[in-house]
Amino acid sequence: MDTHLLRTFVAVARHGSFTAAATELGYTQSAVSQHVAALETDLRTPLLRRRPVALTDAGARLLEHAEPLLLRLAAARADVTRLVAAPAEHLVVGASALALGGGLAGALAAVRSRRPLVSPTVRVLERTEIAARVADGTLDLGLVDGVAAPTDPLPLPDVGPLSAVAVAQAPLAVLLPPGHPLEGRRGLRLADLADARWIDAPEAAMPLDRLRAASGSDGFRPSLRYEGTDVRGLIALALAGHGLALLPEPALDGVAAGVPVPRLVHRVELLHGGLTDGPAALLAAALTG
Amino acid sequence: MDTHLLRTFVAVARHGSFTAAATELGYTQSAVSQHVAALETDLRTPLLRRRPVALTDAGARLLEHAEPLLLRLAAARADVTRLVAAPAEHLVVGASALALGGGLAGALAAVRSRRPLVSPTVRVLERTEIAARVADGTLDLGLVDGVAAPTDPLPLPDVGPLSAVAVAQAPLAVLLPPGHPLEGRRGLRLADLADARWIDAPEAAMPLDRLRAASGSDGFRPSLRYEGTDVRGLIALALAGHGLALLPEPALDGVAAGVPVPRLVHRVELLHGGLTDGPAALLAAALTG
DNA sequence: GACTTGTCATCAGTGATACTTATGTGGCGT
DNA sequence: ACGCCACATAAGTATCACTGATGACAAGTC
CATH class of the missing domain: 3.40.190.290 (D-Maltodextrin-Binding Protein; domain 2)
Known part of the structure; x- marks a missing residue:
């Protein structure tokens, strides 16, 4: 359950599309597919239904966790860099x-x-x-x-x-x-x-x-x-x-x-x-x- | 700011030692050293003072974020697998x-x-x-x-x-x-x-x-x-x-x-x-x- | 003060893996 | 039925995350 995997999972869930998520993140569609597959094998359960792309129950549950998690990750980075960087004008x-x-x-x-x-x-x-x-x-x-x-x-x-x-x-x-x-x-x-x-x-x-x-x-x-x-x-x-x-x-x-x-x-x-x-x-x- | 990096950072902070953290995580000391260095270059600030190992201000701040973050990551995994796995006896x-x-x-x-x-x-x-x-x-x-x-x-x-x-x-x-x-x-x-x-x-x-x-x-x-x-x-x-x-x-x-x-x-x-x-x-x- | 010891940093090498490109496959619309 | 679109899969490669070895440095010992 890497952060990168979670990030692409969230992107796919938001866009409802692997390809759209790929272009947003600067990946190829193939990479996104592999990311989702890696998450699914890791958690031993399908997270998305395909064609059309929709969240499974487990996927919806994961999304509930993943979004605040990524937010907190960004918050951590911002908080630490705020300590270091000069106050912006x-x-x-x-x-x-x-x-x-x-x-x-x-x-x-x-x-x-x-x-x-x-x-x-x-x-x-x-x-x-x-x-x-x-x-x-x-x-x-x-x-x-x-x-x-x-x-x-x-x-x-x-x-x-x-x-x-x-x-x-x-x-x-x-x-x-x-x-x-x-x-x-x-x-x-x-x-x-x-x-x-x-x-x-x-x-x-x-x-x-x-x-x-x-x-x-x-x-x-x-x-x-x-x-x-x-x-x-x-x-x-x-x-x-x-x-x-x-x-x-x-x-x-x-x-x-x-x-x-x-x-x-x-x-x-x-x-x-x-x-x-x-x-x-x-x-x-x-x-x- | 990968999860693995955060995990080793937390382990180092807890143990006050790179080598102890390495053995806990099953890494070599070298890997731990590289992890911390990667985090520090990523955030552009030292997180630990060495010899003796102690947290800098930025490191302490990061630790405040990292521990709950890892906790929530574990919670997410547990929550999703709980949906899937049979209820334990x-x-x-x-x-x-x-x-x-x-x-x-x-x-x-x-x-x-x-x-x-x-x-x-x-x-x-x-x-x-x-x-x-x-x-x-x-x-x-x-x-x-x-x-x-x-x-x-x-x-x-x-x-x-x-x-x-x-x-x-x-x-x-x-x-x-x-x-x-x-x-x-x-x-x-x-x-x-x-x-x-x-x-x-x-x-x-x-x-x-x-x-x-x-x-x-x-x-x-x-x-x-x-x-x-x-x-x-x-x-x-x-x-x-x-x-x-x-x-x-x-x-x-x-x-x-x-x-x-x-x-x-x-x-x-x-x-x-x-x-x-x-x-x-x-x-x-x-x-x- | 030299020696030993313990600890972290650094370097080079290698094996894993995270990507890309290319191709396969299945549903859907016409 | 056919092509089209979108996701899956396969193969290849380039990266990079590890290990192992060595170096550097501080503290303790005699």
């Missing part, structure tokens, strides 16, 4: 959509004034992607938002030793349509709303599966799916009665009133993998200080 | 010391009566070791205990997709020496006791760092360290005033009275990596059913 920040608000603009301005030569990049990514890209060095810093108990850290995919610091924290509010029976309630436990219908807006609000994890319930069934990062659109849909939405209170922005949710907060955390003293450290200081 | 259960109580004896008896031929092994291990050994297939089942909020799962080191099921849950109690100012209190939040002096008994009770994580405080300073799994000894020390101890209430066993701690429970969870239908599945059914 560029700055790439990844942020989930709802994490953009908390002072990033101001902090970036502070960096630019002190280091006019660096031209920062801000990249909006899915929450799951950010930790991975910070770990493997593609991003210098990450800003992720999420819902958690006030004392708990945000649950993050474990991709190696990353440091996380809270940079902003706000109460949560459920956005109810006008006339909803619960309107005007003072406190609303999230579990009480597990049976309600929700708008599933994984980019603009909290993904519903995260709510289930945070509340320990398995409700939160979606009535409408909203694909996009624009919060205003989500608010409009929620007010029109298409479903409930859970948002940080500041995001409501006076446009609408929400019912506060106790015991849970919306938090933005800064992710980094060991700061040296490049522009990334400056930005981190501006964000946290 | 043996049964190895790992358990942390405080997890032994909850019905394991009875459940084992149930298994033995139905499968008289299997001779089970019970192995008492440190909490951190159990998840790793279940993942890589050394253990068929694991029983770990820990402290968490009633709705939260126990925090486990992430070694791949493992299933965890609660098998026993008990309230927690702080064991105070007689005459302690807080004696007789009804409820006691753990954070209130962060400044007190504690007995650090990582094998017999909860390790203090776990308490810090569970309570979100950084107190819980140790006044005495207790190495051993015998709870009676720990109770005697706590009653003699050497420090506080946090134990599941049943463990006090009438010997002593403790002050209950709300919002946190002691829980024993059963760990397995996908059950087939061997004796392990029988035992799991007996424990959870």
Whole structure:
């Protein structure tokens, strides 16, 4: 079970094609075929069905392991080289959509004034992607938002030793349509709303599966799916009665009133993998200080 | 950064010797030397100081990544082969010391009566070791205990997709020496006791760092360290005033009275990596059913 | 201080093996 | 039925991952 074999296996599984994987990796089709065959004889079980190429059960299981494994391998390399190499004079920040608000603009301005030569990049990514890209060095810093108990850290995919610091924290509010029976309630436990219908807006609000994890319930069934990062659109849909939405209170922005949710907060955390003293450290200081 | 290179690097770091690592791995010393050199040129930084052999900073960092990486690799192999191979007719259960109580004896008896031929092994291990050994297939089942909020799962080191099921849950109690100012209190939040002096008994009770994580405080300073799994000894020390101890209430066993701690429970969870239908599945059914 | 000893680095040689090129084979569409 | 596409297999080669031998260096011994 060599890393190279796993890498080509993952490529084949992703492309659904031996030849496509071969061209991606710079191999011949023959080599890819041999790699997969070697893995299969090593594990004594077929991993792929051919013609058409599809994962077997064992293959699917292996893929579940292989992808994070390769990610962690890349993270290890990035972490060690980060120790050695001089801090780069560029700055790439990844942020989930709802994490953009908390002072990033101001902090970036502070960096630019002190280091006019660096031209920062801000990249909006899915929450799951950010930790991975910070770990493997593609991003210098990450800003992720999420819902958690006030004392708990945000649950993050474990991709190696990353440091996380809270940079902003706000109460949560459920956005109810006008006339909803619960309107005007003072406190609303999230579990009480597990049976309600929700708008599933994984980019603009909290993904519903995260709510289930945070509340320990398995409700939160979606009535409408909203694909996009624009919060205003989500608010409009929620007010029109298409479903409930859970948002940080500041995001409501006076446009609408929400019912506060106790015991849970919306938090933005800064992710980094060991700061040296490049522009990334400056930005981190501006964000946290 | 091949897996073989990482493996020999880890072996060298553990043994503090190239030759010892070579004999362990069945290589010549020359090969080990070349492996380490290859890693160092690949990462463009020395990983080990020689004569005496010691880790550099970069080497220590790499080791932090390499060990879990190799563990996950073994876990992946075990997980896939478990899918394929026939369920073995043996049964190895790992358990942390405080997890032994909850019905394991009875459940084992149930298994033995139905499968008289299997001779089970019970192995008492440190909490951190159990998840790793279940993942890589050394253990068929694991029983770990820990402290968490009633709705939260126990925090486990992430070694791949493992299933965890609660098998026993008990309230927690702080064991105070007689005459302690807080004696007789009804409820006691753990954070209130962060400044007190504690007995650090990582094998017999909860390790203090776990308490810090569970309570979100950084107190819980140790006044005495207790190495051993015998709870009676720990109770005697706590009653003699050497420090506080946090134990599941049943463990006090009438010997002593403790002050209950709300919002946190002691829980024993059963760990397995996908059950087939061997004796392990029988035992799991007996424990959870 | 020379000698011995133990340990890691280096070199040259060789056997394994990881690739390529070329060819075989089976399903699928026309 | 036929060709076409995609994966499997075979044969050949070039690389490189090992071994064994030797060198270099530090520490301990007399």
